[in-house]
Amino acid sequence: YYSYSVWSGNIPLKFSFGNWDIAKQDNPHLAKSLGKKAFVLAKQLESQNFNVAMMGDRGVGKTSLALAMLGHLMSHGRSGMFVSTAELLRMVNDKYEDTSLRSKLINITRSMIEVDVLVLDDFGTEGGMTGNIKPVHKDLQ
Template structure:
């Protein structure tokens, strides 16, 4: 058996091996530099793990993951320059939201591209922030199942925690979880209302009356209609008063092609 203490390394072999791997033996990193690199790598891995967790907690419609970027936004699908204008407005909002949290309200008819443009915003903001997609209709369905299935109840608790903590939360098709009673909108179920209120409060600083985490909402409903479904205090937490943060898809046609 060989004695490891007697092992000798040939400097020429070491130099050849270093050259093969592009290592400059004359400029090796210091211990401090190696420690810094190790910390940065560890921090990057941790951030990637956090991002994956929020992604896993996302609630997609019919479990169908969606992705869309600003490069995918086709301005020619709409008449005139309406798609170009609203696309530019969303892009500028992203630049603002990169440095300052705020809410975004996207209102329009079905099929005009609200979800696509919201996903593009999520994609761009996701380069520096954690993001999460939640279909409110799917979430309402899960909440209805939690009393029959314990595993669903546990999952909802995790989803709520993620919704409270994620940097950018997209609530898609907000209002579709409500119903109609005659010619008026009926209130959303109590447990859903309570959960959404807790989430909204956690993303809002009550001491300074300011947004601390960004929430993007897509909806087919007017604010007055949403106030029939939800507590007015909740809606006031979610819908921005600043007109620049309200994207109205006016006079735009359904481009789904279905």
């Protein structure tokens, strides 16, 4: 499933809990706490299935911690996939002009349904922002 991941700029990203540098955050105490919470959630997800939603301002580390959780779970036998929703929307919009994207989108969609761990990066922001309302684009709903 990982091979069907959808990356912005087609560049795969990697991040581990060992790379979480609290000194790079505005509030190192809070960053340490959030890193620990993400690690605890990843440990729980080794044997339990539940959803995790991360919200916060741009640049606070949501994607990094999600990638660390994904990597941890994949190293513990769970299948994993990362999907940049902005890039997925671009593919959905381009499928009419580039027919090769249709079969790729079918495989991505199937994989998103079947995979154990799915990270949807920036889900909601691909629809544009209107004040505090961040609607999910209709084609991705």
